Amino acid sequence: xxxxxxxxxxxxxxxxxxxxxRQLVLGRKDVQDLxxxxxxLPPDLMTVNMGPSHPAMHGTVRIVLTxxxxxxxxxxxxxxxxxxxxxxxxxxxxxxxVFPYTDRLNYxxxxxxxxxxxxxxxKLMGLTGHIPKRAEYVRVIVSExxxxxxxxxCIGASAMELGAFTPFLYFLKAREWLYELLEKxxxxxxxxxxxxxxxxxxxxxxxxxxxxxxCLDQIVKIMVEVEGMLNNNKIFRDRMAGIGAMTxxxxxxxxxxxxxxxxxxxxxxxxxxxxxxxxPELEFDVPVGTTGDCYDRYLVRIEELKQCIRILRQxxxxxxxxxxxxxxxxxALPAKPATYNTxxxxxxxxxxxxxxxxxxxxxxxxxxxxxxxxxxxxxxADGTGRPYKAYVRSPSFVxxxxxxxxxxxxxxxxxxxxxxxxxMIGGECDK
Amino acid sequence: MSAKVLDALQxxxxxxxxxxxxxxxxxxxxxxxxxxxxxxTWLKDAPxxxxxxxxxxxxxxxxxxxPQGVPxxxxxxxxxxxWTDDGARPRFEVVYQLRSSTHRHRLRLKCAVPEHDPRVxxxxxxxxxxxxxxxxxxDMYGIQFTDHPDLRRIYLYEEFxxxxxxxxxxxxKRQPLVRRDDxxxxxxxxxxxxxx
Numbered sequence: 001x002x003x004x005x006x007x008x009x010x011x012x013x014x015x016x017x018x019x020x021x022r023q024l025v026l027g028r029k030d031v032q033d034l035x036x037x038x039x040x041l042p043p044d045l046m047t048v049n050m051g052p053s054h055p056a057m058h059g060t061v062r063i064v065l066t067x068x069x070x071x072x073x074x075x076x077x078x079x080x081x082x083x084x085x086x087x088x089x090x091x092x093x094x095x096x097x098v099f100p101y102t103d104r105l106n107y108x109x110x111x112x113x114x115x116x117x118x119x120x121x122x123k124l125m126g127l128t129g130h131i132p133k134r135a136e137y138v139r140v141i142v143s144e145x146x147x148x149x150x151x152x153x154c155i156g157a158s159a160m161e162l163g164a165f166t167p168f169l170y171f172l173k174a175r176e177w178l179y180e181l182l183e184k185x186x187x188x189x190x191x192x193x194x195x196x197x198x199x200x201x202x203x204x205x206x207x208x209x210x211x212x213x214x215c216l217d218q219i220v221k222i223m224v225e226v227e228g229m230l231n232n233n234k235i236f237r238d239r240m241a242g243i244g245a246m247t248x249x250x251x252x253x254x255x256x257x258x259x260x261x262x263x264x265x266x267x268x269x270x271x272x273x274x275x276x277x278x279x280p281e282l283e284f285d286v287p288v289g290t291t292g293d294c295y296d297r298y299l300v301r302i303e304e305l306k307q308c309i310r311i312l313r314q315x316x317x318x319x320x321x322x323x324x325x326x327x328x329x330x331x332a333l334p335a336k337p338a339t340y341n342t343x344x345x346x347x348x349x350x351x352x353x354x355x356x357x358x359x360x361x362x363x364x365x366x367x368x369x370x371x372x373x374x375x376x377x378x379x380x381a382d383g384t385g386r387p388y389k390a391y392v393r394s395p396s397f398v399x400x401x402x403x404x405x406x407x408x409x410x411x412x413x414x415x416x417x418x419x420x421x422x423x424m425i426g427g428e429c430d431k
Numbered sequence: 432m433s434a435k436v437l438d439a440l441q442x443x444x445x446x447x448x449x450x451x452x453x454x455x456x457x458x459x460x461x462x463x464x465x466x467x468x469x470x471x472t473w474l475k476d477a478p479x480x481x482x483x484x485x486x487x488x489x490x491x492x493x494x495x496x497x498p499q500g501v502p503x504x505x506x507x508x509x510x511x512x513x514w515t516d517d518g519a520r521p522r523f524e525v526v527y528q529l530r531s532s533t534h535r536h537r538l539r540l541k542c543a544v545p546e547h548d549p550r551v552x553x554x555x556x557x558x559x560x561x562x563x564x565x566x567x568x569x570d571m572y573g574i575q576f577t578d579h580p581d582l583r584r585i586y587l588y589e590e591f592x593x594x595x596x597x598x599x600x601x602x603x604k605r606q607p608l609v610r611r612d613d614x615x616x617x618x619x620x621x622x623x624x625x626x627x
Contacts, residue, residue, distance in 0.1 A: 255560030
């Protein structure tokens with residue numbers, strides 16, 4: 001170790017013109033060599049592009065930041081880089097063909113989108129409340145599993161963006177177990193297209209109950225570990241607490257729903273306030289935060305994961321036996337043996353597939369509690385097999401519209417946790 | 432629940448209403464365009480209404496609306512609301528869906544908009560959530576929201592020609608992106624409302 005000298009160091013050797021050795025070697029002045037005027041930073045505001053290809057921008061959104069030094073003065077959030085014309089394509093697809101498109105809206109929780117679309121068409125056809133009990137329970141089971149994958153991804157990815165890589169790996173492992181189970185149920189890992197108008201496409205696999213129960217037990221263990229790593233982690237709390245806070249009044253007026261609104265103290269959950277499916281038969285709590293900042297959003301999501309596990313365990317106990325599809329020839333395909341052996345069923349099958357389900361003229365708006373809040377579909381039907389207009393009320397789009405307000409006055413580094421906790425899903429936001 | 436809201440609306444703003452209907456339990460009120468802002472303000476502020484939470488805003492293009500399986504008559508959808516004197520139905524309907532977080536009721540406001548004059552008063556100053564929703568509606572349908580604080584395209588780029596969700600925009604249509612330097616790159620630096 002070099003001993004520290006108490007005397008001032010000798011002046012650096014220089015040349016005759018007074019330039020220091022450092023200047024001679026480096027070719028420029030050092031900060032302390034500058035006069036006071038020169039040391040001041042330029043007072044102009046600077047424009048910085050964040051995204052659309054930025055690791056923390058979750059794929060595809062661009063924020064044009066106007067910064068004063070490191071502080072954000074204004075931000076213009078520009079979505080649309082993932083716009084795939086969901087609404088235009090839906091107008092040209094039969095009602096059943098829209099299901100694969102809804103898979104690609106919120107691709108972290110596709111089952112909930114499936115259920116939402118099925119519910120709006122059922123509302124138009126007057127089938128709400130006539131869906132077989134077992135099918136409703138299966139819908140709730142797959143929806144809650146999807147909600148878990150949504151929250152696991154959101155928390156895991158946000159923690160990773162703040163430097164905590166282990167929770168990300170743990171949660172993605174848990175998410176993969178759920179995806180594997182959903183793959184066994186539907187045949188596809190990510191884009192399930194499992195729900196149909198009037199029910200679901202097929203029954204659960206035979207050993208599903210035991211596998212889901214085992215999976216939930218393992219996830220409970222993982223959540224204990226991840227909460228231990230994050231909840232009182234100083235770095236995590238410093239980055240999350242007090243960042244991107246929103247008042248209750250703001251959350252309501254800006255249309256926020258789901259975990260973001262609940263973190264701000266808005267007690268609104270579609271499953272409780274406008275109960276649908278078999279949620280009235282299930283017992284669960286709606287967590288509500290107080291501060292409305294990123295840390296409360298994290299805590300609300302963690303608590304919702306626990307409530308999902310609670311709902312799923314009740315469903316496994318309560319699920320009855322029964323058919324998976326409503327017995328209504330308008331929406332249900334004829335049984336396969338009848339299709340192959342009778343001409344009437346053959347024709348009905350053909351018309352069903354080629355012309356689509358005939359939905360009577362009218363309009364309806366149906367909504368479910370998605371991973372990010374109220375996910376709704378507004379459909380105008382004209383009596384044909386294809387929707388005249390299909391509109392999706394995507395919570396991500398509404399939440400992203402508050403981002404400019406949330407990041408105002410924060411540092412550029414704070415955009416990352418704020419954006420992570422908004423949990424913008426590009427497919428859903430950009431439609 | 433929905434009937435109560437419609438009755439109160441009829442009592443308070445009877446002259447501003449073209450018609451009221453209820454479909455599948457959803458309350459729908461057709462409002463005259465000139466009265467939309469006044470009715471919306473009342474819906475937000477009246478304690479018995481308290482529609483504090485906006486849900487969505489969009490538009491319907493009725494260009495090739497030919498409903499099938501509906502017997503002709505007064506019940507033909509849409510109702511007679513919004514028909515102009517010459518019998519031609521206005522092409523567009525702007526739709527606002529509202530929710531009350533205290534009373535839990537919901538209401539859909541509709542406003543008929545003719546093609547030659549696609550203007551609607553903006554509700555973005557009443558409910559901030561409609562800022563982006565109206566931008567989306569403008570982007571997709573070309574509806575001009577008057578007094579909107581920042582009306583520009585949101586999903587598509589400024590150079591895009593046409594409004595893709597209109598029924599006369601072909602689904603297969605492609606158009607090249609021709610860069611135009613006269614359009615604002617960073618709207619923050621331009622003066623407010625100075626563009627489009």
